[in-house]
Amino acid sequence: MNGEPAVAAGVRRKLRVGVLATAVTVALALLCCVGGAGAFFLTELGGDRDDPELAALTCDPAYRVNLTGDMPRFAEYGEAQLRNAAVIIKVGQDMKVPARGWVIALATAMQESALRNLANSTVPASLALPHEGVGADHDSLGLFQQRPGWGSVEQRMTPSYTARKFYQKMVKVPNWQQRPLTVVAQRVQVSAFPDAYAKHEELAGRIVDALAGGAARTVEIAGRAVCDAAAGARIAASGWTAPLPGGVVSGFRTAARPSHDGVDLAAEKRTPIHAASAGRVLVARCDPDRSGRRDCDRDGWPNKGGCGWFVDILHAGGFITRYCHMIERPRVTPGQAVEAGEVIGLSGSSGNSSGPHLHFEVHNSGDRSSRGAEDPLPFMRKRGAPLGKSE
Incomplete structure (x- = not known):
């Protein structure tokens, strides 16, 4: 939304297994949000999170809590x-x-x-x-x-x-x-x-x-703790998950796009979009474009304006997540309670967009406006549900 077309001429997907690192180079053409053109190289596209090798990405699963050693300091508790x-x-x-x-x-x-x-x-x-x-x-x-x-x-x-x-x-x-x-x-x-x-x-x-040892930032796969691997329906101990596995192709409030209040995630049309955490749906509708029209049942175009079909969800702690450019009417309705990882819609290119992707925002303090927006990358990584990286 409100961004530039991002044509990824080269995409790198890295998978680190223990201390060994392997890199797979993937070439694809990706049209993203509206604005000036740019080339992006993804260091972590996300890819297929069902890869069994993922189980080797351990986060010290044998770490045992110490009942007798020094306790960390928290102002709230002795x-x-x-x-x-x-x-x-x-x-x-x-x-x-x-x-x-x-x-x-x-x-x-x-x-x-x-x-x-x-x-x-x-x-x-x-x-x-x-x-x-x-x-x-x-x-x-x-x-x-x-x-x-x-x-x-x-x-x-x-x-x-x-x-x-x-x-x-x-x-x-x-x-x-x-x-x-x-x-x-x-x-x-x-x-x-x-x-x-x-x-x-x-x-x-x-x-x-x-x-x-960072357990609240892990997910469990086959009984083993896996660091920073939440995607799709896998839920981190924090209760959060990545909305889809695609990597970031356009960042939060960059120099070229200072009003871009979220990040754009690579996704083909009709990729399932998951609720990033449990919560209550605030909004699920077609966002009007700059002319005031609501015509989200077709692909958008540059400078059209609007989020297309989109959803806002309120989570514990007053956080709100936003999911834009869905291909069709969302699968949820205002007031509905959703579970973490629940499919709320399918990715598309409706609204202010030049190609299929998911525009994802995080807002704090219950503020759905631009004032409440914060960078989703550190927010989600802190909760064990990283969105991937861009260079």
Whole structure:
């Protein structure tokens, strides 16, 4: 959208396996967004993410959280609270729960107890159980504020026990890795304030990263942790995924295109576009062009104006993602809840475009305007769902 035609005369796709690097040169002609012409060389087009060699791109999958060593520093939590977080993560590792589950469990405990092992008046003094505060709920105990049906008083005051019980119930939630953290946590906890879990998701991911070697920026393939490989329907532990596997062919607010509020991703017509994270659809419609017409059911052209068929999705933390130039009416409607990786439409060239691709934007603070736009490349890479690189 609003960009230049990008004719990629040479495309390099690099696949690094362990310490070995192989390069495959791919030549293709690619017409991209509107403006002046330019040649782009992609260092990471993305390609077929189902390649079995991808499993060799490990991110130290054997890294074990350390329960006794020095804890990282977070302004929000003290050392004892972070050790409780480490226990939650270790139990998830021992149970072979994917790293996305560690983030969900941690965010839940952050809301329920602020990562403190809370006692209450039902705990007999004779048990002499270690605790770090007294909870407000008369019969809820421990890190997850579990009620009597979860176990005995002693069990519910044992962090490793409560974490295990949480995971056992969490993994039974259908599609738990793709669904919003709030939905999954609520299915386990049945809280009176189900939306409260969402505010802890990003910090929970950062704590998991700090305690478990960047685990919140990985995806799981065949039971192995894989660094920065989220694409299509593969969901990183952070809850994000790349909207499609194509590499970046036009960047964010470049010198040549300072008003380009997103990045353009290489894609042939009718490539499935995935929701980058779970959320709620704000907009799904045909964007009018400069003349005010809504004629998105055909290819666009340079300087036509408008996003064509497009979708805006609101995610936890107030982030909004935008997907432009779809070939036909989106597969979602305003107000609809979508899961991470769900197909929301097909790529095309409607609107202000000279060739098929996906224009992808990220906005913060719930601001859909240009003021709220930020560079999608570092944003997505930080969340383990990189969009590829351009030179």
